[in-house]
Amino acid sequence: MLYGLKIALRYLTASKAQTALLVLGVAVGVFIFIFMSALIGGLAEFILSRTVGDISHVTIKAEDADPPILISPDGHVLAVVEQGRARTATLADAATWVPLIETVPGVTAVSPQITGAGFLTRGAQVAQVGVTGLEPGRESAILDLDGYMVEGTARLGSGLIVLGQTLADDLSLRLGQTLRLQSSGGVSTVLTLSGIYRTGNGMMDRSSIFVSLPTARTLFALPQGVTRIEIKLADLNAADATALRIRALTGLDAVPWTDGAEQLMEALNAQAQTGYFLKSFALITIVIGVASALLLSTYRRRPEIGIMRAMGAGRSFVVFVFVTQGALVGLLGGLSGAALGYLALLPFPTRDAFRPGTLPMDITQGSYGLAITLTVLGAILASILPARAAARVDPVTAISQ
Amino acid sequence: MSALVEVEGLVKTFGSGEAATRVLRGLSLTLQGGELTALLGPSGSGKSTLLTILGTLMKPTAGSHSMLGTDLVAADDRALTLFRNLHIGFVFQFHNLLPDFTALENVAFPTAVREGRETAAARTRGRELLARMGLAERIDFPTANLSGGQKQRVAVARALMNRPELVLADEPTGNLDRAAAMQVMALISEINRDEGTTFLISTHDEKIASLCRRQVVVGDGVVTG
Numbered sequence: 001m002l003y004g005l006k007i008a009l010r011y012l013t014a015s016k017a018q019t020a021l022l023v024l025g026v027a028v029g030v031f032i033f034i035f036m037s038a039l040i041g042g043l044a045e046f047i048l049s050r051t052v053g054d055i056s057h058v059t060i061k062a063e064d065a066d067p068p069i070l071i072s073p074d075g076h077v078l079a080v081v082e083q084g085r086a087r088t089a090t091l092a093d094a095a096t097w098v099p100l101i102e103t104v105p106g107v108t109a110v111s112p113q114i115t116g117a118g119f120l121t122r123g124a125q126v127a128q129v130g131v132t133g134l135e136p137g138r139e140s141a142i143l144d145l146d147g148y149m150v151e152g153t154a155r156l157g158s159g160l161i162v163l164g165q166t167l168a169d170d171l172s173l174r175l176g177q178t179l180r181l182q183s184s185g186g187v188s189t190v191l192t193l194s195g196i197y198r199t200g201n202g203m204m205d206r207s208s209i210f211v212s213l214p215t216a217r218t219l220f221a222l223p224q225g226v227t228r229i230e231i232k233l234a235d236l237n238a239a240d241a242t243a244l245r246i247r248a249l250t251g252l253d254a255v256p257w258t259d260g261a262e263q264l265m266e267a268l269n270a271q272a273q274t275g276y277f278l279k280s281f282a283l284i285t286i287v288i289g290v291a292s293a294l295l296l297s298t299y300r301r302r303p304e305i306g307i308m309r310a311m312g313a314g315r316s317f318v319v320f321v322f323v324t325q326g327a328l329v330g331l332l333g334g335l336s337g338a339a340l341g342y343l344a345l346l347p348f349p350t351r352d353a354f355r356p357g358t359l360p361m362d363i364t365q366g367s368y369g370l371a372i373t374l375t376v377l378g379a380i381l382a383s384i385l386p387a388r389a390a391a392r393v394d395p396v397t398a399i400s401q
Numbered sequence: 402m403s404a405l406v407e408v409e410g411l412v413k414t415f416g417s418g419e420a421a422t423r424v425l426r427g428l429s430l431t432l433q434g435g436e437l438t439a440l441l442g443p444s445g446s447g448k449s450t451l452l453t454i455l456g457t458l459m460k461p462t463a464g465s466h467s468m469l470g471t472d473l474v475a476a477d478d479r480a481l482t483l484f485r486n487l488h489i490g491f492v493f494q495f496h497n498l499l500p501d502f503t504a505l506e507n508v509a510f511p512t513a514v515r516e517g518r519e520t521a522a523a524r525t526r527g528r529e530l531l532a533r534m535g536l537a538e539r540i541d542f543p544t545a546n547l548s549g550g551q552k553q554r555v556a557v558a559r560a561l562m563n564r565p566e567l568v569l570a571d572e573p574t575g576n577l578d579r580a581a582a583m584q585v586m587a588l589i590s591e592i593n594r595d596e597g598t599t600f601l602i603s604t605h606d607e608k609i610a611s612l613c614r615r616q617v618v619v620g621d622g623v624v625t626g
């Protein structure tokens with residue numbers, strides 16, 4: 001229907017100002033749609049990277065088995081292994097699991113760890129701390145320890161300790177000083193302070209300390225195995241599926257970060273819903289705008305429609321002419337709105353460089369194609385009713401108007 | 402020779418009940434091929450109503466209507482649209498041309514709309530027709546810039562585009578001054594003589610009617626003379 005297209009184009013160009021205004025209106029709707037997509041998407045990204053970016057995406061913990069109990073046939077407890085020295089359950093075969101887990105698609109880092117509790121003493125001062133033993137060379141695999149260093153280095157070695165700034169201030173510690181760390185199991189060792197970090201997480205900066213894995217082995221009397229394997233993924237949202245894969249592959253109890261993060265997921269979901277809501281409104285505005293503009297246009301052109309019908313134009317031709325106008329307005333508005341949206345998002349920092357205090361717009365999440373497609377579909381939908389009304393115009397009354 | 406158009410016992414009633422107006426009351430009329438006929442009658446006598454029924458733009462309340470042997474009362478909208486396109490040309494008093502299109506585009510419309518595009522052949526015929534109407538210089542003019550007489554001549558050219566057997570003209574000169582009216586009538590007579598196209602022209606102007614070979618007078622919803 002080349003000829004129908006020609007007529008539609010002529011009608012649009014005949015009233016340029018009106019068409020331009022209509023296209024602008026559609027473009028604004030598309031702009032809002034894209035802006036919302038980028039904002040909601042960027043916000044989700046931002047919140048996730050803030051809350052989940054520094055934590056393990058999939059975690060394998062050694063199951064803390066119940067203390068072994070010996071029970072007699074008549075139900076009397078004969079013996080209980082006390083918690084204490086024989087404390088920790090371990091992932092004994094970590095050495096074989098780690099390389100295997102590294103081959104799972106989407107896994108970007110694997111960090112075998114030994115964790116436990118201890119006391120840090122410096123002179124007369126004592127602080128209770130959580131101890132994490134990290135494999136040298138993988139210190140920043142999960143938590144970006146390197147990025148949080150304010151003094152010294154994150155690099156761990158035998159006899160070295162890295163701790164938070166709050167703790168360092170509490171104990172008046174300076175780099176190079178020595179201090180004593182005693183594990184909950186009673187093993188104690190002297191360590192040299194080689195790095196001070198600040199994450200901004202108060203709890204962590206006050207009570208988390210890091211040592212090398214070999215040091216942790218001595219402290220917690222674990223000659224082999226680890227207590228925990230932390231895994232980082234390329235895609236946060238793949239955690240559930242990847243955890244299942246790792247579980248199937250190793251038989252270990254791999255837990256995705258989403259377990260126990262229901263509140264965060266709910267918040268993100270609610271935020272996404274708000275986004276859909278606003279985007280739907282933008283689309284509805286477009287549909288109403290196009291529909292009313294076309295309804296007005298078909299009304300104004302009733303005599304012409306009558307003439308065309310008298311000259312042998314079929315009803316379907318009239319429908320085609322007006323639906324094509326709607327589609328063209330949608331396409332033009334969609335393209336210019338998408339271009340405007342893209343240009344408006346350009347000045348915002350990229351997702352890796354979000355700074356607090358600015359809107360975390362993500363230009364890559366503008367949904368440009370979707371915005372244009374939905375707009376064209378919406379505009380076509382909006383024009384069907386006016387077009388059908390136009391096709392039903394009675395040529396006799398239209399011409400004698 | 403069988404008639405080009407035959408209507409018999411044509412009745413047209415607008416509205417219903419108390420407000421019903423019977424405009425045509427059993428009107429019968431036959432048009433032979435090649436005739437140039439004036440349709441006379443006072444204002445409100447039903448001339449336009451008859452023309453729109455003959456043009457298949459409206460169906461009669463009762464009576465028969467056939468053209469070229471086809472029963473047009475029974476035909477559906479789709480069939481009538483094609484029939485109109487191929488066999489009937491129109492010239493109206495007002496609202497004749499598509500204002501956003503040039504003279505040539507208006508003239509080519511009846512062919513282009515059927516063929517789905519404006520072919521070179523259609524444009525050539527359109528140019529010839531416009532030249533014949535003395536509008537060779539106005540071919541690419543937006544029709545909004547044409548005078549009333551020029552517009553009606555473009556309308557006549559467009560009515561002839563598909564070489565229809567019948568052209569229906571409803572007071573085509575009603576809005577024109579005498580000179581322009583005479584020019585349009587002269588062109589219509591010339592086409593009728595050279596091509597044998599049948600014209601039915603409604604008018605209440607005796608002078609215009611006298612230029613036609615046959616006069617039909619409508620009164621009280623029937624042909625009275």
Ligand SMILES: Nc1ncnc2c1ncn2[C@@H]1O[C@H](COP(=O)(O)OP(=O)(O)O)[C@@H](O)[C@H]1O
Binds near residue numbers: 415442450
């Ligand atoms: N669509 C219509 N609805 C109601 N009455 C109509 C309609 N069209 C025409 N009429 C009436 O029919 C009568 C004849 O009108 P018309 O055919 O236009 O006469 P003419 O063209 O001879 O002046 C007039 O009284 C007019 O009011």
Ligand SMILES: [Mg+2]
Binds near residue numbers: 449450
């Ligand atoms: Mg009339």
